[in-house]
Amino acid sequence: MLALGKLLELTLAGREPAEKTQLTVEGVRMRWLSEGALEVRPPEARDNGLDLLLSAGIHGNETAPIELLDRLLHDIARGDLKPRARILFLFGNPEAIRKGERFIEQDVNRLFNGRHEQTSGSEALRACELERLAASFFSLPDRDRLHYDLHTAIRGSKIEQFALYPWKEDRQHSRQELARLRAAGMEAVLLQNKPSIVFSSYTYDKLGAESFTLELGKARPFGQNDGVNVSLLETRLKQIIEGTEPELTEEALNGLQLFSVAREIIKHSDSFRLNLPADIENFSELEVGYLLAEDIAQTRWIIEEEGARIIFPNPKVKNGLRAGILIVPTTDENLA
């Protein structure tokens, strides 16, 4: 296998490759751009006009998605997977991946869309670099742009695999992309309704890509991901990469549960208290009238929405950040 196929090994060792560019026997060019960043380019005659950004390890302890990208890269480097798409592989936070931690000082996935400029440290620099790499990758005109930012969650979930679809004013969420996600094994999609500071929101909002955060199961250390079944996603990604995706029909959306954000729970101070059991699962339902959280100055978060569910509850986030999302079921009537 070509050495550049071992991007994960290089990243874990903190090493630069001796050769920055390599060609597979199929004429696929692999180019190392920076730590944890590798571009794959098919021969011109095979290029189908899709630019695909695949990122993982934005949180260093979320290893199943990193292992998935590693397998795809190995297959490309061996010539077993023959890309027609141009691809950028990114391992988001190399230092945190090496330590097996979500982050070192700051959550990289709260530093996009300009946030990294308001702070300092290695993770702010990395967020800036990831923006630059993504912007340069998605700078070619007249091409389709798709970004999947792959994650696993801190806790178990009543809905194991789901996507978060960013929001931008005057831009509609795409039915076609939702059908593609359904085919890739996603059981639910959360349609965002305001701007955000996560990576997928940056590529959606600023770079015009169809972008998603994908949650694939519960976060575990390297080698312990048997419980995270990514087979449908892996098959779909291979088809997208090789340009062999079966056509998607309207029915492909069947069974996909849609949610919208009712409220983001923001932790304002050290007095913040979240009234949920430590082992509560994502998508747990909360009854109307339930006192979900309390914070400084008698702030109280009481459930008002019928059918409300909680995802990503986390009272340990830094002040000013999201400590959970309250979501409610929605319909597909506003999709393009």
Ligand SMILES: O=C(O)CCC(=O)N[C@@H](CCC(=O)O)C(=O)O
């Ligand atoms: O399990 C958790 O609490 C967090 C899992 C995770 O890392 N999720 C992403 C979602 C990003 C988005 O909002 O699109 C995150 O919190 O960064």
Ligand SMILES: [Zn+2]
């Ligand atoms: Zn994550």
